[in-house]
Amino acid sequence: xxxxxxxxxxxxxxxxxxxxxxxxxxxxxxxxxxxxxxxxxxxxxxxxxxxxxxxxxxxxxxxxxxxxxxxxxxxxxxxxxxxxxxxxxxxxxxxxxxxxxxxxxxxxxxxxxxxxxxxxxxxxxxxxxxxxxxxxxxxxxxxxxxxxxxxxxxxxxxxxxxxxxxxxxxxxxxxxxxxxxxxxxxxxxxxxxxxxxxxxxxxxxxxxxxxxxxxxxxxxxxxxxxxxxxxxxxxxxxxxxxxxxxxxxxxxxxxxxxxxxxxxxxxxxxxxxxxxxxxxxxxxxxxxxxxxxxxxxxxxxxxxxxxxxxxxxxxxxxxxxxxxxxxxxxxxxxxxxxxxxxxxxxxxxxxxxxxxxxxxxxxxxxxxxxxxxxxxxxxxxxxxxxxxxxxxxxxxxxxxxxxxxxxxxxxxxxxxxxxxxxxxxxxxxxxxxxxxxxxxxxxxxxxxxxxxxxxxxxxxxxxxxxxxxxxxxxxxxxxxxxx
Amino acid sequence: xxxxxxxxxxxxxxxxxxxxxxxxxxxxxxxxxxxxxxxxxxxxxxxxxxxxxxxxxxxxxxxxxxxxxxxxxxxxx
Numbered sequence: 388x389x390x391x392x393x394x395x396x397x398x399x400x401x402x403x404x405x406x407x408x409x410x411x412x413x414x415x416x417x418x419x420x421x422x423x424x425x426x427x428x429x430x431x432x433x434x435x436x437x438x439x440x441x442x443x444x445x446x447x448x449x450x451x452x453x454x455x456x457x458x459x460x461x462x463x464x465x466x467x468x469x470x471x472x473x474x475x476x477x478x479x480x481x482x483x484x485x486x487x488x489x490x491x492x493x494x495x496x497x498x499x500x501x502x503x504x505x506x507x508x509x510x511x512x513x514x515x516x517x518x519x520x521x522x523x524x525x526x527x528x529x530x531x532x533x534x535x536x537x538x539x540x541x542x543x544x545x546x547x548x549x550x551x552x553x554x555x556x557x558x559x560x561x562x563x564x565x566x567x568x569x570x571x572x573x574x575x576x577x578x579x580x581x582x583x584x585x586x587x588x589x590x591x592x593x594x595x596x597x598x599x600x601x602x603x604x605x606x607x608x609x610x611x612x613x614x615x616x617x618x619x620x621x622x623x624x625x626x627x628x629x630x631x632x633x634x635x636x637x638x639x640x641x642x643x644x645x646x647x648x649x650x651x652x653x654x655x656x657x658x659x660x661x662x663x664x665x666x667x668x669x670x671x672x673x674x675x676x677x678x679x680x681x682x683x684x685x686x687x688x689x690x691x692x693x694x695x696x697x698x699x700x701x702x703x704x705x706x707x708x709x710x711x712x713x714x715x716x717x718x719x720x721x722x723x724x725x726x727x728x729x730x731x732x733x734x735x736x737x738x739x740x741x742x743x744x745x746x747x748x749x750x751x752x753x754x755x756x757x758x759x760x761x762x763x764x765x766x767x768x769x770x771x772x773x774x775x776x777x778x779x780x781x782x783x784x785x786x787x788x789x790x791x792x793x794x795x796x797x798x799x800x801x802x803x804x805x806x807x808x809x810x811x812x813x814x815x816x817x818x819x820x821x822x823x824x825x826x827x828x829x830x831x832x833x834x835x836x837x838x839x840x841x842x843x844x845x846x847x848x849x850x851x852x853x854x855x856x857x858x859x860x861x862x863x864x865x866x867x868x869x870x
Numbered sequence: 871x872x873x874x875x876x877x878x879x880x881x882x883x884x885x886x887x888x889x890x891x892x893x894x895x896x897x898x899x900x901x902x903x904x905x906x907x908x909x910x911x912x913x914x915x916x917x918x919x920x921x922x923x924x925x926x927x928x929x930x931x932x933x934x935x936x937x938x939x940x941x942x943x944x945x946x947x
Contacts, residue, residue: 531931531932666906666908681907685907686907686910686911689907689908690914690927690930690931693911693914693915694915696915700908735908
């Protein structure tokens with residue numbers, strides 16, 4: 388079920404009413420309801436893949452208890468590897484099987500062997516990259532003595548499959564989300580209103596910004612050979628706003644829906660395009676994934692490589708970003724995308740200046756902005772945009788051709804013959820930037836808790852709803868559902 | 871405990887380039903802006919150098935706060 392579909396607009400109120408009005412006094416029954424609702428929500432796409440979620444749930448429920456019970460550290464490790472092996476096995480088969488087979492065949496063909504392409508028609512189960520990471524972190528945290536396992540299977544199964552965050556995150560940690568299933572939840576009007584605002588803001592970003600950008604971006608990336616360098620650069624910049632509005636819009640809806648049920652998720656975006664360097668960017672973009680990779684991949688690697696000083700840290704950063712690229716998609720273009728982000732850390736890690744004095748230029752939380760930060764923000768945004776060419780292109784050779792087309796345009800002086808996007812994009816992207824800049828110390832763009840005038844708040848609600856109805860584009864799926 | 875805390879405090883100020891750091895046993899990385907994952911590695915290296923010890927990797931990964939770092943140092947001393 389898509390958040391921006393009629394189905395969801397019927398589904399959500401039904402679950403909401405049952406949850407608060409019928410089962411209000413029964414914590415366990417509320418959890419059962421959320422579990423059933425989550426499986427229906429997911430089954431709407433393809434009920435067959437529910438079995439994968441269930442298997443992942445059973446494995447980690449059992450492994451978690453076993454690790455906790457076991458004293459012997461090598462036995463604990465074996466249990467942990469069962470969880471990691473199972474989850475990565477699921478991911479490997481469904482997401483990467485064809486990629487590896489085809490890459491092997493290409494490698495053999497390039498050295499003279501002739502092999503035929505052999506691939507299975509495997510459909511990618513939606514959300515698999517997200518929930519496998521979530522369940523793995525549960526077993527990993529238990530093995531590091533950071534949390535205790537739960538014996539309540541219903542609560543655990545709901546934690547794994549909770550519908551607001553099942554298909555595209557935020558990737559929650561057991562330490563934050565799981566205890567919330569055991570606490571009595573009373574309907575909190577202020578939290579619910581705040582959640583509703585966040586949902587509305589997410590819908591605005593998705594329907595007005597992202598979906599309007601989609602047709603322009605699709606056209607530029609499909610027919611790049613026909614456009615000027617200026618148009619190609621603009622196409623990438625518009626894509627930057629498309630993917631941000633799409634994914635952070637989805638996240639706002641997810642967090643908002645969870646608030647309606649009395650749950651608080653972790654923050655996933657913190658105005659990433661106001662970052663002043665690449666490390667700052669990764670502390671603000673898809674925070675739940677970057678902190679996952681940080682805790683379970685980068686830190687253990689960097690600790691093991693710590694004797695190699697800066698080279699060890701850089702290697703750990705680079706490997707982490709290559710894996711991050713592969714997580715996003717089974718394609719060389721994603722790996723190059725990750726590799727570029729890794730390379731962008733070189734000046735940060737190897738500069739003589741201490742890293743800390745660079746990374747703490749925290750522009751968003753400071754009241755008075757020093758304007759010398761703005762060139763740094765623009766530079767960071769430009770670097771991120773460059774990597775998006777690889778992220779958005781369908782494969783590596785198309786991405787390279789796109790870069791070549793930009794260079795050729797510049798050499799042939801075919802630059803300023805710009806094919807402009809739709810007026811709605813030209814109008815609303817600056818609006819988005821302005822609103823976010825004003826609201827940059829708030830949790831999300833439409834966070835109106837501090838505004839006391841009811842009339843003004845309602846003016847904003849009606850304005851945003853009107854804009855969605857009048858300027859919204861035909862609904863599209865969310866980009867991150869493919870990962 | 872206290873003597874180690876003072877030495878760590880000095881070292882944190884130096885590595886993280888922030889004179890206002892005031893460590894307590896319950897301080898975590900969330901409490902100090904500059905204490906991010908990359909600086910965490912520098913801190914581990916400097917702590918090992920300062921006390922002339924070598925932690926086990928698994929031990930480092932279990933630290934939840936400054937107090938647990940101090941416990942690890944005491945174990946090694």
